[in-house]
Amino acid sequence: MDNIFMNTYHRLPVIFARGDGSWLFDINGKKYLDFSGGIAVNVLGHNYPPLVRAVCEQAGNFFHVCNYYQSDTSQAFAEKLVETCAPVGMKKVFLGNSGAEANEGACKLARKYSLLKYGKGRHTIVTLKGSFHGRTITTLAATGQDKLHKDFGPFTEGFVHIAGGNIEELDKALDAKTTAGLLIEVIQGESGIVPQDEKFIASAAKLCAERDILLMFDEIQCGVGRTGTFLALEQYKDESGNPIKPDIVTLAKGLGGGIPIGAVLAGEKTCDVFSTGDHGSTFGGNPVAAAAGLVVLKTVSDPDFLAEISRKGEIFQAALKQNNKVKEVRGKGLMIGFDIEKESRPVLEAAIARADLKNDTYGLLMLSAGEKTLRLLPPYTILDTEIEQGLRIISELI
Ligand SMILES: *Cc1c(COP(=O)(O)O)cnc(C)c1O
Numbered sequence: 001m002d003n004i005f006m007n008t009y010h011r012l013p014v015i016f017a018r019g020d021g022s023w024l025f026d027i028n029g030k031k032y033l034d035f036s037g038g039i040a041v042n043v044l045g046h047n048y049p050p051l052v053r054a055v056c057e058q059a060g061n062f063f064h065v066c067n068y069y070q071s072d073t074s075q076a077f078a079e080k081l082v083e084t085c086a087p088v089g090m091k092k093v094f095l096g097n098s099g100a101e102a103n104e105g106a107c108k109l110a111r112k113y114s115l116l117k118y119g120k121g122r123h124t125i126v127t128l129k130g131s132f133h134g135r136t137i138t139t140l141a142a143t144g145q146d147k148l149h150k151d152f153g154p155f156t157e158g159f160v161h162i163a164g165g166n167i168e169e170l171d172k173a174l175d176a177k178t179t180a181g182l183l184i185e186v187i188q189g190e191s192g193i194v195p196q197d198e199k200f201i202a203s204a205a206k207l208c209a210e211r212d213i214l215l216m217f218d219e220i221q222c223g224v225g226r227t228g229t230f231l232a233l234e235q236y237k238d239e240s241g242n243p244i245k246p247d248i249v250t251l252a253k254g255l256g257g258g259i260p261i262g263a264v265l266a267g268e269k270t271c272d273v274f275s276t277g278d279h280g281s282t283f284g285g286n287p288v289a290a291a292a293g294l295v296v297l298k299t300v301s302d303p304d305f306l307a308e309i310s311r312k313g314e315i316f317q318a319a320l321k322q323n324n325k326v327k328e329v330r331g332k333g334l335m336i337g338f339d340i341e342k343e344s345r346p347v348l349e350a351a352i353a354r355a356d357l358k359n360d361t362y363g364l365l366m367l368s369a370g371e372k373t374l375r376l377l378p379p380y381t382i383l384d385t386e387i388e389q390g391l392r393i394i395s396e397l398i
Helices: 049-061 072-088 099-118 137-142 167-173 198-211 287-300 303-322 344-353 384-397
Strands: 016-020 023-026 031-034 090-096 124-128 159-162 179-184 214-218 248-251 262-267 326-332 335-340 363-365 373-376
Touching: 031 384, 049 287, 072 090, 072 248, 072 262, 072 287, 090 099, 099 124, 099 137, 099 179, 099 214, 099 248, 099 262, 159 167, 167 198, 179 198, 198 214, 287 303, 303 326, 303 335, 303 384, 344 363, 344 373, 344 384, 363 384
Parallel strands: 031 363, 124 159, 124 179, 179 214, 214 248
Antiparallel strands: 016 023, 023 031, 090 262, 248 262, 326 335, 335 373
């Protein structure tokens, strides 16, 4: 089936042809309930009518204009995005196409900020062990997982990985003479849904502010409403109990509801650091992607909609915590990881193989994140009845 593709993905034996809400249908018409959400991308499910309409309408105007001009749709999207992130101090945005590209932009921005203010040699970016920041050479250097590094060096210099939760190590690593920034996922996604400790984040905010080291959050997986607030960092506080005010936030995945788009948001310190010619991206801010993104933002920034994400998350958490085959449940909102006694991969496969036309049974799509960890990132539009249906399959299989 996919031997014309390079062998980069451990693919499951299914080819999808159509989607509807929380459901996908394969080429044989078999039905699957989607708890994987395209890895936190399909935030409004499949074929969400307002999203389809917005994309079709923009496609009928034009697909693309280059970034020497601006399009009305890209302008409206950028304004809405900055407005949505204004409560945490964001002032301006750079648009790209993916998470890795957003993190690359964030690293460039941090390095230039530091260079302009302090001169050469203050370029280190500190990240956490277990983090995932992308697959390009630089974002792999930022990623704190050795298993992803083998075979691809040499990497971009100037990245240091420390253990999350360890304030002493953090204090030592944030050397004001050599360090430009700290890049953190407040909830690590790829390594199994691992939320950072509140004290650790508060200390990070304090130390960064004192030393003028940029505080950067990678919200590519946990942002865009996933945890019940637009940004997951909104659920953390600094040492005085005030909201965390980062210098840079990166977004991608769910931001376009399934169309590729990435963003680097910049606060007061960093919003005017780039000058003309410093950075760019041919497709960045593409109008079709922006049209989709605008629908996502308008939908997801509504406080009632966000409250629903939290409420649905509680249903998952409560059910999984009650299951005695589940060893631990982590995460917030509709970003859920849980450890089981069995290997996760065979469970994923069995959940898919369950789909059958004759018996009229459907499959369930989940993600693994580690050998014995399952990860759920369902669409925010999922119905309570669908949550129950999926949870029933999970308890059957584990
Ligand atoms: C997925 C992900 C990325 C990389 O995004 P791509 O769009 O695949 O480049 C970076 N950081 C986090 C936290 C992610 O989950």
